[in-house]
Amino acid sequence: MDKKISYSGVVVLSLCSVIPAATRLGYGIYLAVGVLWIFLFSVISRFFVKKMRIESISTLVESVMILASTILFEQLASFFMPIVVCTLSIYLYLEAFVSILMMAICTREYGVSRNGSFAEVFSEYFFVAFRFAIFILLFSFIRELAGFGTFSVPSSTGIYVIQLIPGVSASLFRYLASTGGGLLLAGVSICLSRVFTGKLASYEGDL
Amino acid sequence: MENFIQILLYGIIFSPVIVYGIGFEKSLSNSQNMKKFYLQIPQIILQVIFSILILWPICFFFLKHDRLYILYPIFLIFVVTLVNRLLYLILPWSKSSTYSNDIFSIGVVLIAIHSALSLQDALLIGFLSCCTLILMTFLLEFAKKRMIYSNIPVHMKGTPLFLVLMGILSLIFLGTGISWWIAGR
Numbered sequence: 510m511d512k513k514i515s516y517s518g519v520v521v522l523s524l525c526s527v528i529p530a531a532t533r534l535g536y537g538i539y540l541a542v543g544v545l546w547i548f549l550f551s552v553i554s555r556f557f558v559k560k561m562r563i564e565s566i567s568t569l570v571e572s573v574m575i576l577a578s579t580i581l582f583e584q585l586a587s588f589f590m591p592i593v594v595c596t597l598s599i600y601l602y603l604e605a606f607v608s609i610l611m612m613a614i615c616t617r618e619y620g621v622s623r624n625g626s627f628a629e630v631f632s633e634y635f636f637v638a639f640r641f642a643i644f645i646l647l648f649s650f651i652r653e654l655a656g657f658g659t660f661s662v663p664s665s666t667g668i669y670v671i672q673l674i675p676g677v678s679a680s681l682f683r684y685l686a687s688t689g690g691g692l693l694l695a696g697v698s699i700c701l702s703r704v705f706t707g708k709l710a711s712y713e714g715d716l
Numbered sequence: 717m718e719n720f721i722q723i724l725l726y727g728i729i730f731s732p733v734i735v736y737g738i739g740f741e742k743s744l745s746n747s748q749n750m751k752k753f754y755l756q757i758p759q760i761i762l763q764v765i766f767s768i769l770i771l772w773p774i775c776f777f778f779l780k781h782d783r784l785y786i787l788y789p790i791f792l793i794f795v796v797t798l799v800n801r802l803l804y805l806i807l808p809w810s811k812s813s814t815y816s817n818d819i820f821s822i823g824v825v826l827i828a829i830h831s832a833l834s835l836q837d838a839l840l841i842g843f844l845s846c847c848t849l850i851l852m853t854f855l856l857e858f859a860k861k862r863m864i865y866s867n868i869p870v871h872m873k874g875t876p877l878f879l880v881l882m883g884i885l886s887l888i889f890l891g892t893g894i895s896w897w898i899a900g901r
Contacts, residue, residue, distance in 0.1 A: 529737035569797060576789050584786070599736070599826060602789050606819045688737050689886035696872075696879030703871045
């Protein structure tokens with residue numbers, strides 16, 4: 510890739526799914542694994558389209574294959590964590606749509622080739638997906654710690670919660686675990702990333 | 717009239733845009749080019765309304781079996797993409813499918829049909845979600861104009877301040893939802 514999708518670009522793309530959904534690390538783990546699964550099938554669908562020579566309807570075919578893989582992941586995950594899957598059912602499909610958008614942006618704006626070998630395209634896209642998954646995990650962990658003072662993991666009976674900082678959930682910091690609080694944390698995280706990396710995006714658009 | 721205002725208020729406050737965060741990234745990107753957004757408004761509303769009108773009978777007459785209902789997202793994307801292509805033919809000033817339009821429409825229609833009890837409820841949810849998106853975009857545009865003349869720290873300019881502003885707006889819009897908490901204390 511000639512350019513890399515910026516941290517603020519990753520955050521903006523996560524607005525429609527991660528910020529409302531990843532209120533606990535347990536949910537974040539499910540979403541992060543889902544993102545990696547969906548991106549893997551995104552690359553496979555791209556190569557399917559290339560091999561079948563149906564580039565004229567590539568977007569539609571890729572979208573359907575990505576959605577089908579999302580349905581498969583949801584059914585498989587429901588064996589291990591049925592309550593988490595039921596809670597986050599809508600958000601996983603929104604993740605699938607975000608992956609379609611991310612692939613289009615990576616292809617059009619960041620020079621990821623449609624014509625490379627499977628290994629080349631896989632490594633380029635997977636780099637983006639891996640960053641996104643790490644962002645989901647860190648963001649959900651910090652949000653849960655700040656909003657509830659707990660640490661959680663998914664289990665077959667829901668979410669297994671461990672209290673780390675007592676008393677936080679009864680305070681005003683609980684707002685940080687809501688959608689509005691997530692947006693606030695996302696904005697602050699972009700500001701901090703600019704401070705530490707020394708990179709400033711243009712005012713008109715960071716994506 | 718009073719009922720209409722109440723429905724409008726609660727429909728906007730509890731729309732998928734505020735509750736689920738669908739369309740936040742769209743309102744953020746649209747607020748940076750309002751002329752393009754004005755042209756997209758009819759397309760967005762019509763895309764959501766027509767998609768719901770087409771999908772509702774499909775879901776409730778063909779997909780009502782539990783095992784077939786998992787195919788609903790695939791039908792959803794087919795219908796939304798098809799409606800988008802048809803609208804491009806009918807509305808010549810609208811651009812061809814932009815991914816953010818599709819993502820917003822898909823998210824809103826998914827939730828509208830998933831949570832509504834009747835076709836009228838689904839159409840109302842869809843329409844009010846579009847109204848909420850338009851409202852959020854205008855608010856962010858007004859905020860952007862205020863920011864031009866403000867002395868903002870350089871690292872907070874642009875996206876970070878917009879996200880903090882959206883968080884505060886979300887808190888304001890959900891104020892009625894937490895009124896029980898305030899009353900209880």
